Amino acid sequence: xxxxxxxxxxxxxxxxxxxxxxxxxxxxxxxxxxxxxxxxxxxxxxxxxxxxxxxxxxxxxxxxxxxxxxxxxxxxxxxxxxxxxxxxxxxxxxxxxxxxxxxxxxxxxxxxxxxxxxxxxxxxxxxxxxxxxxxxxxxxxxxxxxxxxxxxxxxxxxxxxxxxxxxxxxxxxxxxxxxxxxxxxxxxxxxxxxxxxxxxxxxxxxxxxxxxxxxxxxxxxxxxxxxxxxxxxxxxxxxxxxxxxxxxxxxxxxxxxxxxxxxxxxxxxxxxxxxxxxxxxxxxxxxxxxxxxxxxxxxxxxxxxxxxxxxxxxxxxxxxxxxxxxxxxxxxxxxxxxxxxxxxxxxxxxxxxxxxxxxxxxxxxxxxxxxxxxxxxxxxxxxxxxxxxxxxxxxxxxx
Ligand code: NDP
Ligand code: MG
Numbered sequence: 484x485x486x487x488x489x490x491x492x493x494x495x496x497x498x499x500x501x502x503x504x505x506x507x508x509x510x511x512x513x514x515x516x517x518x519x520x521x522x523x524x525x526x527x528x529x530x531x532x533x534x535x536x537x538x539x540x541x542x543x544x545x546x547x548x549x550x551x552x553x554x555x556x557x558x559x560x561x562x563x564x565x566x567x568x569x570x571x572x573x574x575x576x577x578x579x580x581x582x583x584x585x586x587x588x589x590x591x592x593x594x595x596x597x598x599x600x601x602x603x604x605x606x607x608x609x610x611x612x613x614x615x616x617x618x619x620x621x622x623x624x625x626x627x628x629x630x631x632x633x634x635x636x637x638x639x640x641x642x643x644x645x646x647x648x649x650x651x652x653x654x655x656x657x658x659x660x661x662x663x664x665x666x667x668x669x670x671x672x673x674x675x676x677x678x679x680x681x682x683x684x685x686x687x688x689x690x691x692x693x694x695x696x697x698x699x700x701x702x703x704x705x706x707x708x709x710x711x712x713x714x715x716x717x718x719x720x721x722x723x724x725x726x727x728x729x730x731x732x733x734x735x736x737x738x739x740x741x742x743x744x745x746x747x748x749x750x751x752x753x754x755x756x757x758x759x760x761x762x763x764x765x766x767x768x769x770x771x772x773x774x775x776x777x778x779x780x781x782x783x784x785x786x787x788x789x790x791x792x793x794x795x796x797x798x799x800x801x802x803x804x805x806x807x808x809x810x811x812x813x814x815x816x817x818x819x820x821x822x823x824x825x826x827x828x829x830x831x832x833x834x835x836x837x838x839x840x841x842x843x844x845x846x847x848x849x850x851x852x853x854x855x856x857x858x859x860x861x862x863x864x865x866x867x868x869x870x871x872x873x874x875x876x877x878x879x880x881x882x
Contacts, residue, residue, distance in 0.1 A: 517539070
């Protein structure tokens with residue numbers, strides 16, 4: 484029996500995770516659920532799966548959770564605050580942690596799970612982008628397991644030579660030439676650069692293939708999401724930047740590919756439904772049902788591939804720059820993007836101003852040398868880059 488903590492349970496990945504878990508009462512059980520603002524949804528989830536523990540951000544959230552809880556049912560243990568979140572990720576009551584909080588806010592708890600030697604199902608890509616080297620070292624030191632949940636990385640993991648284990652590699656797998664990440668191209672794949680200036684948050688969040696949280700939906704629209712994923716792949720598979728490539732594939736059926744020295748290219752295909760990679764991570768090394776409908780290739784008909792356009796999607800190029808510049812630049816890239824996307828979603832920044840805010844933050848942040856030595860170093864650089872990005876976003880704010 485696996486005992487699972489779902490961090491970010493009320494989000495898109497969290498809901499899909501709970502769906503898969505509840506299909507397997509014989510082998511999967513919830514230990515803890517966390518949420519940030521949606522306390523009514525959290526209460527409904529905790530009731531449905533009989534969660535022994537919930538984690539909420541503060542005292543008012545606790546009150547809202549209690550108010551949403553039906554009279555006569557025993558309350559779960561309610562833990563409060565960011566430290567409780569990290570402690571729960573490391574709690575002996577769970578062996579498996581789904582890291583599905585969005586943004587760098589999820590870094591300390593994901594890191595705590597890595598250090599505690601858990602099976603870590605990593606959806607939160609921002610954690611790896613910001614703390615890549617430290618993060619992978621923490622998994623190696625603790626002897627924990629790391630299973631990528633991001634669909635591209637899960638696909639690559641499935642296509643790499645299997646050792647039957649999910650350890651954090653320190654060097655590229657033997658015989659592998661390149662990793663090819665597919666990108667849908669997002670909702671604006673065919674739009675002209677000029678037409679992108681006035682797009683609204685609703686348009687940016689209307690992804691053609693995937694249903695996701697708002698932040699990652701905007702990231703997909705700018706294609707920074709793919710840039711974050713290139714950095715994520717660099718760390719997860721110990722792969723140098725020049726052996727990573729992105730190919731646009733509008734149907735989102737081929738989730739990514741591994742190219743071998745002998746010319747073979749292996750791909751993983753499936754529906755664009757995150758329950759497939761989630762079930763893979765929960766069941767590994769076995770395969771378990773995910774509730775996903777079969778892939779009907781004849782109905783899909785064709786699979787297209789094209790080169791990414793770095794002129795219309797400058798954020799993707801900025802991510803390649805950051806990867807080559809090093810870890811400090813990756814922290815700044817991620818922090819600036821979180822600030823810019825938040826400003827865009829709140830109507831304070833234009834869509835085409837997201838890239839300049841990131842570029843400006845990168846320019847001002849690349850002075851540091853060496854690599855971050857601790858989680859505190861990472862979080863300090865993250866805070867500093869956010870301040871820079873906030874000032875740049877305010878300067879460019881839409882009328
Ligand atoms: P959502 O926005 O749907 O959900 C985010 C979750 O995190 C919610 O449970 C939210 O709580 C919680 N949360 C938000 N802010 C904080 C905070 N400051 N502290 C603690 N918890 C917080 O995001 P997604 O599920 O779409 O994405 C989650 C992660 O997975 C992201 O890193 C994303 O990049 C990655 N990912 C997502 C994919 C997808 O298909 N959705 C695919 C691949 C990767 P509440 O809702 O209660 O406020
Ligand atoms: Mg992805």
